[in-house]
Amino acid sequence: MSTPESWAYLNRVVEGPSRALQELLAAGRDADEIADGVRRRASWLGGLAEETAARHDWDRAEQDLAAAAEAGARLLTPEDADWPRLELDRAFGFAATGMSEHVRTYQSDAVTPHALWVRGGAVTPALAQSVAVVGTRAVTRYGVEVTRQIVGGLAAHQWTVVSGGALGIDTAAHEAALAAGGTTVAVTACGIDRVYPARNAALLDRIADVGCVISEYPPGTPPQRHRFLTRNRLVAALTRGTVVVEAAWRSGALNTLSWAEGLGRVAMAVPGPVTGAGSLGCHERIRHGRAQLVTGADDIRSLLGPAGAVDAAEQYELQFAPTAVQGLSRNELRVFDALDPGVGRAAQEVSAVAGLPLALTVHLLVDLGKRGLVAREGVEWRRAEE
Amino acid sequence: MSTPESWAYLNRVVEGPSRALQELLAAGRDADEIADGVRRRASWLGGLAEETAARHDWDRAEQDLAAAAEAGARLLTPEDADWPRLELDRAFGFAATGMSEHVRTYQSDAVTPHALWVRGGAVTPALAQSVAVVGTRAVTRYGVEVTRQIVGGLAAHQWTVVSGGALGIDTAAHEAALAAGGTTVAVTACGIDRVYPARNAALLDRIADVGCVISEYPPGTPPQRHRFLTRNRLVAALTRGTVVVEAAWRSGALNTLSWAEGLGRVAMAVPGPVTGAGSLGCHERIRHGRAQLVTGADDIRSLLGPAGAVDAAEQYELQFAPTAVQGLSRNELRVFDALDPGVGRAAQEVSAVAGLPLALTVHLLVDLGKRGLVAREGVEWRRAEE
Incomplete structure (x- = not known):
């Protein structure tokens, strides 16, 4: 385990994403070693030498960690259990196949983040079943x-709605998720201690209360155009699919949709009136087969697969699974495995062991119950007798 | 040439479309001979014997022709120069390839009409550049x-708008074409002397004034459900493409769209708000790749090709045409050929010789002028010097 200070230092002197840093990590060097190498301009830094040339002596890890703590945030690194490894590996692993033109064009951004600043609850459970809902700031x-309508329907089925915390559709999505008692996550393009846009201060606090606010940038970082684009990739990477609700011709939301495509996620768009320009971007993507047309939460859920399902490869395996338990999807298996044979557990406890939100856990337990794999006795759940 | 009475008799005793009748015509028997055969129950009638068993003695050709004349209508047969042969041959020729599931399901309807009753002007020029615009009766x-918006844009570019004369979108389409000074054609599902729906009496008169009203059924025929479906195939067959503007789940307009697919025409649908059910059918077709998403007249025109273009096969030939004149599309060639070398003609005269509407003729002349193939001198057009 490297120290948080090393990660915080690297997060400050290397603006993410950095392919050079990922290559050093992949080569087996840890954050302490790399941080040390950057400080003393080591010979083995490769591309990271140039990336950190101007900033390497900006060593303020302690101040950054303190500023984050002050803002109620923490630093999450790839060494933490709560690091959303599965989502990030899947997304950037797909990107590495080079199948997408978008990814080929924005290659330097098609890289996993090296650290995340988080305000709010655990990240991995919140993202276990999540979908991005984004759109224009100039809403109608x-x-x-x-x-x-869409977010209400998603929240009712325990889907976490991820968005960018911006004005317009993003705000409407977060608010609708909160109103429906759902979980929601905001991925912002500025330091975790900054509030942007200013008028969403209270909304971001409420998001942190039930879900979390995530940023790839060190405290104090101002939102800038290139960071919105980099942030968009993260929104697409962390979710199973991205829905663009309303986007005119050059809306930034279409950039998120391109990332969803490039990262192997499901790209979706909602049509709208052709009498205004508000849905032009959505129509354009649908027309060119770059987004699936969706009209509501049911469409989205059916494209993203059942509660626990993940992707085509997994579906293929499940299809040939010889037993019912082997036929369980990832999230279902997490819940099933959280029940030890012969021991009853309250849903709350199952949720904690499985590392999934309580509502999603109950949803999956009920589902497993219908398939005869688990049974409820009073307030406790247990594996069905085999 | 068979007599009009023979065609009128066949139109009365054989409810179109009839594959058995088409087979006899294709085998070289003319309408006089077939009419005579039906009257005397000839041995060679094949399937037509059964089709006409109950009606063969209902011989009222003269009354039907008189009733049509009374209503200002005439009978158009495959022997007339104005018969829309090119459109019908293309559509039902495509259907005969059996490529479409819709056509396989409704095989008995995938047959060209044997006669058309027409009120108004010439049919072939009106349809030379035409597109169907249809939709729900329950309009929003x-x-x-x-x-x-769409019809206005189409009319401005000399497209004839064909529809079914029904309430709702059909009425809006016809009215918008008339308001824009365009040509419009109604294909109805009842006798040409009947007005359905009754409240569209004045509209149908205005359509006949600038374009035409067409029916496959003999005078007096009431509109019935199966006839609406058969009529829909004719709307799709006579036009280069069909646009569904608004259609809920089970709208009849979707049937026209299926025919457009089945007859090798361009199937198009306009998206709309997902907050109502009005565009559900459109979204469904777009989602399944059964209709192209269009948002306005420009989209439609670009899908249907340039003013004179017809289809992929023709495009392919044009691509390899060694001279500019050989590179002309069908309608362009009709206009060009209407100008004799060395002789100047007014547009009105060119239009008459080419058998195309005046506005379309002018449109094409201007286009040919830009390409240096024709030149205007005062009010006259002539071929450019070669």
């Missing part, structure tokens, strides 16, 4: 109405 | 607004 009444 | 304000 139609866009807001559709966002509410 | 959105549907009407979109129809007006």
Whole structure:
């Protein structure tokens, strides 16, 4: 385990994402070693030498960690159990196949983050079943109405709604998730201690209360155009699919959609009136087969697969699974495994052991119950007798 | 040439479309001979014997022709120069390839009509550059607004708008074409002397004034459900493509769209708000790749190709045409050929010789002029010096 200070230092002097840093990590050097190498301009830094040339002596790891703590945030690193490894590996592993033109164009951004600043609850459970809902800042009444309908339907089925915390559709999505008692996650493009846009201060606090706010940038970082684009890749990477609700011709939301494509996620768009320009971008993507047309939460859920399902490869394996338990998807298996044979557990306890949100856990338990794999006795759940 | 009475008799005793009748015609028997055969129950009638068993003595050709004349209509047969042969041959020729599931399901309807009753002007010029615009009877304000925008844009580029004369989107389409000074054609599902729906009496008169009203059924025929479906195939067959503007789940307009697919025409649908059910059918077709998403007249025109273009096969030939004149599309060639070398002609005269509407003729002349193939001198057009 490297020290948090090393990760914080690297996060400060290397603006993510950095392919050079990932290559050093992949080669087996840990964060302490790399941080030390950067400080003393080691010969083995490769591309990281140039990337850190101007910043390497900006050593303020302790101040950054303190500023984050002050803002109620923590630093999450790839060494933490809560690091969303599965999501990031899947997304950037797909990107590495070079199948997407978008990824080929923005190659330097098609790299996993090296650290995340987080305000709020655990990241991995919140993202276990998540979908991005994004769109234009210049919303119409139609866009807001559709966002509410869709997010309400997703939240009712325990889907976490991830968005960018921006004004317009992002705000409508977060608010609708909160109103429906769902979990929601905001991925921002500035330091975790900064509030942008300013008028969403209270909203971001409420998001941190039930889900979390995530940023790839060290405290104090101002939101800048290139960071919005980099942030968009993270929104697409952390979720199973991205839905663009309303986007005109050059909306940034379409960039998130391109990332979803490039990272092997499901890209979806909602059509709208052709009498305004609000849905032009959505129509364009649908027309060119770059996004699937969705009209509501049911469409989205069916494209993303059942509660626990993950992707085509896994589906293929499940299809040939010889036993019911082997046929369980990842999230279902997490819940099933959280029940020791012969021991009853309350849903709350199952949720804690499985590392999944309580509501999603109950949802999956009920589902497993219908398939005869688990049974409820009073308030306790146990594996069904085999 | 067979007599009109023979065709009128066949149109009365054989409810179109009839594959058995088409087979006899294809085998070289003319309408006089077939009519005579039906009257005397000839041995060579094949399937037509059964089709006409109950009706063969219903011999009222003269009354039908008189009733049509009374209503200002005439009988158009495959022997007339104005018979829309090219359109019908292309559509039902494509259907005969059996490529479409819709056509396989409704095989008995995938047959060309044997006669058409027409009220108004010439059919072939009106259809030379035409597109069907159809939709639900249960229109929303959105549907009407979109129809007006689209039809206005099509009419401005000399496209004839064909529809079914029904309430709702059909009415909006016809009215918008008339308001824009365009040509419009109604294909109805009842006798040419009947007005259905009754409240569209004045509209149908206005359509006949600038374009035409067409029916496959003999005078007096009431509109019935199966006839609407058969009529829909004719709307799709006579046009280069069909646009569904607004259609809920089970709208009849989707049937026209299926025919467009089945007859090798371009199937198009306009998206709309997902907050109502009005565009459900459109979204469903787009989602399944059974209709192209279009948002306005420009999209439609670009899918249907340039003013004179017809289809992929023709495009392929044009691509390898060694001279500019050989590179002309069908309609362009009709206009060019209407100008004799060395002789100047007014556009009105060119239009008459080419058998194309005046506005379309002018449109094409201007286009040919830009390409240096024709030149205007005062009010006259002539071929450019070679």
